[in-house]
Amino acid sequence: MTQTASDHGNSFSIIGAGLAGTLLAIHMARRGYQIDIHERFPDQRIEQVPSGRSINLALAARGRKALAEAMPDAALLASVDQFSIPMRGRMLHDEHGEATLQRYSQFDDEVIYSVHRDRLNACLLRATEQHDNIHMHFNQQLETVDFQARMAQFIDPRTQQHSSMYFHRLIGCDGAGSVLRQQMQQHAGLDVDAQMLDHGYLELTVPAAADGSAQLELHALHIWPRGGHMLIALPNADNTFTATLFLPHRGQPGFAELANPATMISFLQQHFPDLFPLLTQLEIDLARPVGKLGTLYCQPWHIADRALLLGDAAHAIVPFHGQGMNTAFEDISVLMQQLDDQSDDPDWHKLFSDFSQRRKPDTDAIAAMALENYQTMRDAVRDPRFHLKKQLEWALEKRFPEHFIPRYSMVMFRHIPYAKALLRGEQQQALLEQLLTAADDDLSQIDWRQAEHSVMQ
Numbered sequence: 237m238t239q240t241a242s243d244h245g246n247s248f249s250i251i252g253a254g255l256a257g258t259l260l261a262i263h264m265a266r267r268g269y270q271i272d273i274h275e276r277f278p279d280q281r282i283e284q285v286p287s288g289r290s291i292n293l294a295l296a297a298r299g300r301k302a303l304a305e306a307m308p309d310a311a312l313l314a315s316v317d318q319f320s321i322p323m324r325g326r327m328l329h330d331e332h333g334e335a336t337l338q339r340y341s342q343f344d345d346e347v348i349y350s351v352h353r354d355r356l357n358a359c360l361l362r363a364t365e366q367h368d369n370i371h372m373h374f375n376q377q378l379e380t381v382d383f384q385a386r387m388a389q390f391i392d393p394r395t396q397q398h399s400s401m402y403f404h405r406l407i408g409c410d411g412a413g414s415v416l417r418q419q420m421q422q423h424a425g426l427d428v429d430a431q432m433l434d435h436g437y438l439e440l441t442v443p444a445a446a447d448g449s450a451q452l453e454l455h456a457l458h459i460w461p462r463g464g465h466m467l468i469a470l471p472n473a474d475n476t477f478t479a480t481l482f483l484p485h486r487g488q489p490g491f492a493e494l495a496n497p498a499t500m501i502s503f504l505q506q507h508f509p510d511l512f513p514l515l516t517q518l519e520i521d522l523a524r525p526v527g528k529l530g531t532l533y534c535q536p537w538h539i540a541d542r543a544l545l546l547g548d549a550a551h552a553i554v555p556f557h558g559q560g561m562n563t564a565f566e567d568i569s570v571l572m573q574q575l576d577d578q579s580d581d582p583d584w585h586k587l588f589s590d591f592s593q594r595r596k597p598d599t600d601a602i603a604a605m606a607l608e609n610y611q612t613m614r615d616a617v618r619d620p621r622f623h624l625k626k627q628l629e630w631a632l633e634k635r636f637p638e639h640f641i642p643r644y645s646m647v648m649f650r651h652i653p654y655a656k657a658l659l660r661g662e663q664q665q666a667l668l669e670q671l672l673t674a675a676d677d678d679l680s681q682i683d684w685r686q687a688e689h690s691v692m693q
């Protein structure tokens with residue numbers, strides 16, 4: 237069976253109606269392009285689809301910007317805000333059940349937002365309905381691509397029926413396991429390196445209390461840092477929380493060793509005593525498979541003017557900076573900005589190539605910062621010197637706002653390119669060390685003239 241797709245220079249076929257695919261479609265449809273989206277799963281507005289990814293996500297400034305730009309008057313962002321929960325900081329839970337809030341920023345408007353993945357995806361799908369030039373094709377799983385003939389083959393996972401489609405240009409938003417990327421690798425020998433983390437994750441549910449209220453502080457991202465492992469929990473709009481346990485796959489403790497539910501239950505009881513009584517759905521939660529995590533490095537992200545990868549398909553990262561989706565959304569902002577700078581008849585080969593080259597150093601930088609942040613979240617946040625440095629960072633930011641921004645803020649609350657944030661962050665770390673050492677770790681002894689001199693350099 238051969239499908240017909242609108243066959244002219246302005247048509248694009250997007251693979252994947254996930255977070256990046258739907259948002260990209262809306263941005264491009266606004267600019268007048270004809271968009272076909274092919275998604276392997278059924279329409280999640282009608283049917284429950286297997287998620288296989290985190291239940292909720294932290295949405296930060298970069299993602300919010302791309303959502304705001306998608307519709308006039310930031311209407312899409314306003315819809316997302318209706319089910320987003322602001323989180324002001326990390327609520328750190330120690331082994332004795334003591335909880336301390338550590339704010340993300342000294343400024344009240346610098347917060348991150350917990351959003352439910354399925355609600356966000358459904359909201360994006362609903363927004364595509366406003367564009368007659370977006371055509372959805374559900375139950376269409378990409379299998380193979382003939383880039384010469386511009387033909388893509390799909391299978392309907394329910395009926396096993398095959399179909400082929402002529403495409404003009406393909407954009408792969410089909411996630412970390414991208415079939416389009418695999419096809420591009422076979423055809424054009426892309427350089428792909430997937431580095432799996434030796435830690436995995438398991439999601440657990442904290443229901444609301446009997447009266448419907450939240451059982452943990454709602455406006456915080458909760459962390460139970462335990463050195464080699466950790467548990468985190470993000471709030472949902474219905475006052476439930478989704479907790480995620482991050483552990484090594486092997487070792488002690490490790491998922492393999494704790495595979496027996498009874499062993500896992502006593503582990504949770506021992507390491508997370510304040511949370512354990514709230515985990516009342518363990519029978520269901522422990523039946524879920526352990527998720528895998530990894531970083532994907534790929535280069536280039538395109539084949540001529542025919543195919544481009546975007547989001548996780550091009551650069552999946554570990555989730556410890558809460559930036560994977562935000563990075564995917566920022567890809568869209570950057571691509572659209574480059575497109576808007578072109579003439580009416582863009583040179584797509586050049587555009588795809590420029591986009592990949594400009595973006596790659598930034599996605600490599602956030603990949604590095606995300607890996608590093610695992611150590612910060614599970615361990616460093618327990619160190620008093622970490623908090624001392626945070627106080628000094630805030631003091632420097634207050635005194636020299638044009639010149640010093642904490643790295644966490646550069647990543648989460650600003651639009652400074654990631655590679656620049658990484659570099660500035662390294663320089664700032666050295667400065668913090670130097671100032672604290674000279675002041676014998678006493679903030680009242682900080683040499684502010686020296687600080688000013690160093691910051692201005």
Ligand SMILES: Cc1cc2nc3c(=O)[nH]c(=O)nc-3n(C[C@H](O)[C@H](O)[C@H](O)COP(=O)(O)OP(=O)(O)OC[C@H]3O[C@@H](n4cnc5c(N)ncnc54)[C@H](O)[C@@H]3O)c2cc1C
Binds near residue numbers: 254289292411480548
């Ligand atoms: C545990 C965990 C926690 C996370 N937390 C955060 C967070 O707090 N903040 C954050 O910003 N990011 C977070 N992320 C990362 C975030 O989930 C991803 O970066 C984001 O989902 C990427 O979006 P995407 O559209 O590129 O890919 P995906 O969301 O994976 O979407 C891919 C889509 O393509 C479809 N598809 C796949 N293969 C095919 C095919 N062959 N044919 C047709 N369709 C196909 C899929 O069904 C899906 O709809 C987290 C990830 C994990 C695993």
